[in-house]
Amino acid sequence: xxxxxxxxxxxxxxxxxxxxxxxxxxxxxxxxxxxxxxxxxxxxxxxxxxxxxxxxxxxxxxxxxxxxxxxxxxxxxxxxxxxxxxxxxxxxxxxxxxxxxxxxxxxxxxxxxxxxxxxxxxxxxxxxxxxxxxxxxxxxxxxxxxxxxxxxxxxxxxxxxxxxxxxxxxxxxxxxxxxxxxxxxxxxxxxxxxxxxxxxxxxxxxxxxxxxxxxxxxxxxxxxxxxxxxxxxxxxxxxxxxxxxxxxxxxxxxxxxxxxxxxxxxxxxxxxxxxxxxxxxxxxxxxxxxxxxxxxxxxxxxxxxxxxxxxxxxxxxxxxxxxxxxxxxxxxxxxxxxxxxxxxxxxxxxxxxxxxxxxxxxxxxxxxxxxxxx
Amino acid sequence: xxxxxxxxxxxxxxxxxxxxxxxxxxxxxxxxxxxxxxxxxxxxxxxxxxxxxxxxxxxxxxxxxxxxxxxxxxxxxxxxxxxxxxxxxxxxxxxxxxxxxxxxxxxxxxxxxxxxxxxxxxxxxxxxxxxxxxxxxxxxxxxxxxxxxxxxxxxxxxxxxxxxxxxxxxxxxxxxxxxxxxxxxxxxxxxxxxxxxxxxxxxxxxxxxxxxxxxxxxxxxxxxxxxxxxxxxxxxxxxxxxxxxxxxxxxxxxxxxxxxxxxxxxxxxxxxxxxxxxxxxxxxxxxxxxxxxxxxxxxxxxxxxxxxxxxxxxxxxxxxxxxxxxxxxxxxxxxxx
Numbered sequence: 001x002x003x004x005x006x007x008x009x010x011x012x013x014x015x016x017x018x019x020x021x022x023x024x025x026x027x028x029x030x031x032x033x034x035x036x037x038x039x040x041x042x043x044x045x046x047x048x049x050x051x052x053x054x055x056x057x058x059x060x061x062x063x064x065x066x067x068x069x070x071x072x073x074x075x076x077x078x079x080x081x082x083x084x085x086x087x088x089x090x091x092x093x094x095x096x097x098x099x100x101x102x103x104x105x106x107x108x109x110x111x112x113x114x115x116x117x118x119x120x121x122x123x124x125x126x127x128x129x130x131x132x133x134x135x136x137x138x139x140x141x142x143x144x145x146x147x148x149x150x151x152x153x154x155x156x157x158x159x160x161x162x163x164x165x166x167x168x169x170x171x172x173x174x175x176x177x178x179x180x181x182x183x184x185x186x187x188x189x190x191x192x193x194x195x196x197x198x199x200x201x202x203x204x205x206x207x208x209x210x211x212x213x214x215x216x217x218x219x220x221x222x223x224x225x226x227x228x229x230x231x232x233x234x235x236x237x238x239x240x241x242x243x244x245x246x247x248x249x250x251x252x253x254x255x256x257x258x259x260x261x262x263x264x265x266x267x268x269x270x271x272x273x274x275x276x277x278x279x280x281x282x283x284x285x286x287x288x289x290x291x292x293x294x295x296x297x298x299x300x301x302x303x304x305x306x307x308x309x310x311x312x313x314x315x316x317x318x319x320x321x322x323x324x325x326x327x328x329x330x331x332x333x334x335x336x337x338x339x340x341x342x343x344x345x346x347x348x349x350x351x352x353x354x355x356x357x358x359x360x361x362x363x364x365x366x367x368x369x370x371x372x373x374x
Numbered sequence: 375x376x377x378x379x380x381x382x383x384x385x386x387x388x389x390x391x392x393x394x395x396x397x398x399x400x401x402x403x404x405x406x407x408x409x410x411x412x413x414x415x416x417x418x419x420x421x422x423x424x425x426x427x428x429x430x431x432x433x434x435x436x437x438x439x440x441x442x443x444x445x446x447x448x449x450x451x452x453x454x455x456x457x458x459x460x461x462x463x464x465x466x467x468x469x470x471x472x473x474x475x476x477x478x479x480x481x482x483x484x485x486x487x488x489x490x491x492x493x494x495x496x497x498x499x500x501x502x503x504x505x506x507x508x509x510x511x512x513x514x515x516x517x518x519x520x521x522x523x524x525x526x527x528x529x530x531x532x533x534x535x536x537x538x539x540x541x542x543x544x545x546x547x548x549x550x551x552x553x554x555x556x557x558x559x560x561x562x563x564x565x566x567x568x569x570x571x572x573x574x575x576x577x578x579x580x581x582x583x584x585x586x587x588x589x590x591x592x593x594x595x596x597x598x599x600x601x602x603x604x605x606x607x608x609x610x611x612x613x614x615x616x617x618x619x620x621x622x623x624x625x626x627x628x629x630x631x632x633x634x635x636x637x638x639x640x641x642x643x644x645x646x647x648x649x650x651x652x653x654x655x656x657x658x659x660x661x662x663x664x665x666x667x668x669x670x671x672x673x674x675x676x677x678x679x680x681x682x683x684x685x686x687x688x689x690x691x692x693x694x695x696x697x698x699x700x701x702x703x704x705x706x707x708x709x710x711x
Contacts, residue, residue, distance in 0.1 A: 003414075003483045004537040053504075053512045054528045055535060060504050064542040067395050080540040082532050131390060160507055 011081040040093040045086050058157030065156040073124030075154040095147050099140035107308040114206045116301035120151035126286035129192045132162045136173040138198035149304030176221050177211050182280050184222050186245030193280035200275025207261050222249045230254025237278035267294040395541035402590050415442035418485035422655045425664050439653045444646045445486045451643045452491035453585050456499050471546045473502035474584040480537045488655045497530040505542040547580045550598035554613055561616045575605035586634025592627050600627040
């Protein structure tokens with residue numbers, strides 16, 4: 001046996017798969033244990049053989065970035081090994097995700113709880129940005145929560161390094177409801193501000209308990225944003241009418257955030273407003289956000305271990321969604337995972353493995369997401 | 375090299391570079407590198423000799439196996455081929471830098487007697503286009519390379535990824551040099567055209583450094599500094615002073631770069647490649663009797679495993695609910711571990 005094969009076999013032997021906890025077109029997730037310690041992990045087995053161009057881009061991105069990132073608020077990749085034509089990612093096992101928590105109507109959120117989740121999100125994101133990595137798919141479903149309450153950013157299948165000035169990036173990223181207006185207008189040069197907009201949407205969703213800007217199509221998304229935050233003027237956002245896909249979508253008045261978020265403090269709304277600024281260059285950075293007065297004002301953020309979470313949420317959440325597509329595959333808390341084959345994801349296979357630009361279209365298949373999780 | 379690893383890694387406190395897989399997994403002293411390669415070579419020769427002996431006893435004593443240095447020579451030759459291909463495809467600098475690093479890393483755990491560098495080079499380059507976010511379709515990639523089918527490129531992809539330990543992210547000297555160039559525009563008084571010329575020369579040295587072991591021994595910033603120093607020692611001094619470095623690494627590193635960028639003659643490479651044909655591992659030669667024997671053994675093992683698994687399932691099913699139990703059976707569709 002070659003040295004590489006041997007090392008691979010040794011890696012594989014460290015882990016014991018116990019049960020399948022979900023399946024998608026792109027991957028299967030198993031609950032597993034580390035043999036030596038009994039530590040619980042999740043193994044995401046990515047089916048590679050089916051891709052015409054070999055190892056697929058989202059698997060490569062995920063492995064590439066998670067191998068480098070080590071932070072309490074970023075999911076930990078414990079190991080990688082291959083088996084036949086599959087790539088296996090050993091990830092830390094996480095109980096639940098923020099989407100399930102938000103949707104659980106039996107849970108009551110205190111302002112301090114929201115502050116704690118938002119702070120952990122910004123901490124993880126600041127670390128990604130400090131490492132020159134854009135996440136490009138932040139949404140509640142990709143913010144996983146460990147049994148000790150720590151929030152972890154997951155799913156780096158769309159992540160990339162910052163491009164150098166002058167190099168284009170695709171604008172077909174970020175799930176629609178969390179996608180910033182510059183991407184909807186087709187901007188091909190963008191920055192960390194795209195992730196900040198997503199955090200703003202998540203922040204608002206934590207307070208509202210429903211998605212803040214749920215557009216029904218890309219065009220409707222812009223309208224939804226403008227209805228909520230007002231149509232931007234040239235002053236609000238210089239140059240936006242020159243963006244490649246700019247179209248006027250109507251004039252809407254800005255409703256003060258205060259009208260919708262009646263219970264929020266001034267600090268809270270100030271930070272939220274800075275995440276949702278139209279002009280990307282003026283949007284708050286993750287680092288600035290962490291120094292915002294919101295996080296220093298009372299109430300102090302809830303300790304992660306004291307945060308609300310679904311009852312007995314400790315057995316079924318795959319530590320990452322199955323195909324990087326955001327549809328929560330677990331059957332939710334309570335131990336019984338969806339059996340195999342029950343939740344075959346409907347996916348437009350079209351773009352997968354193709355050009356990056358097209359490949360991400362699967363991400364935008366929001367119909368599948370909302371029906372899958374409702 | 376520099377400083378002990380921090381005992382309590384508190385993220386945010388140590389330099390980003392020190393958190394990278396490159397820093398943690400892919401740095402060696404020159405001695406370690408030599409030792410690694412020679413151990414690998416000895417083991418490979420032994421393994422190949424055993425296979426040849428199994429095939430026809432006594433036939434291995436006339437074989438002139440490659441030495442570790444000869445293996446390296448061939449690898450370096452194919453590094454230059456990778457560079458040429460990158461030029462042909464007009465790949466960005468990063469693809470070239472990534473592919474060459476992948477090839478060099480691959481041969482720190484593998485031997486050319488098992489895997490010919492030509493094939494590994496093609497696969498590593500294709501993988502590099504993907505890991506650097508410059509993907510092209512496999513068909514159009516293979517179409518531009520003579521006598522290469524898409525399947526040839528994919529065949530080794532897993533092996534290459536495994537051998538890299540799935541450490542795809544790299545820190546490149548040309549990025550460090552770019553940073554240095556931006557700094558230099560502030561810290562030197564030189565007229566811009568002159569400075570640009572120095573940058574371009576240094577960039578040439580960075581490109582040449584990809585054929586050497588420098589990246590295993592020194593950090594990207596050190597390599598960039600040495601390359602500037604080869605172009606203009608005073609400018610390199612200015613930059614390093616502005617960074618608070620004494621530059622003690624410059625001399626040994628510059629020597630390494632200059633020594634390593636000398637390429638062996640074509641005749642020598644041809645001779646090594648000719649001998650490789652005679653001493654490569656027959657188990658890796660498709661169609662040879664050793665290859666067929668190995669495949670048959672693997673197939674036998676797999677068949678046994680399948681039978682065992684089928685038996686288990688049958689046992690579980692017999693006398694029970696025909697749809698099986700809740701536990702156990704569901705897991706078994708995972709047929710590969």
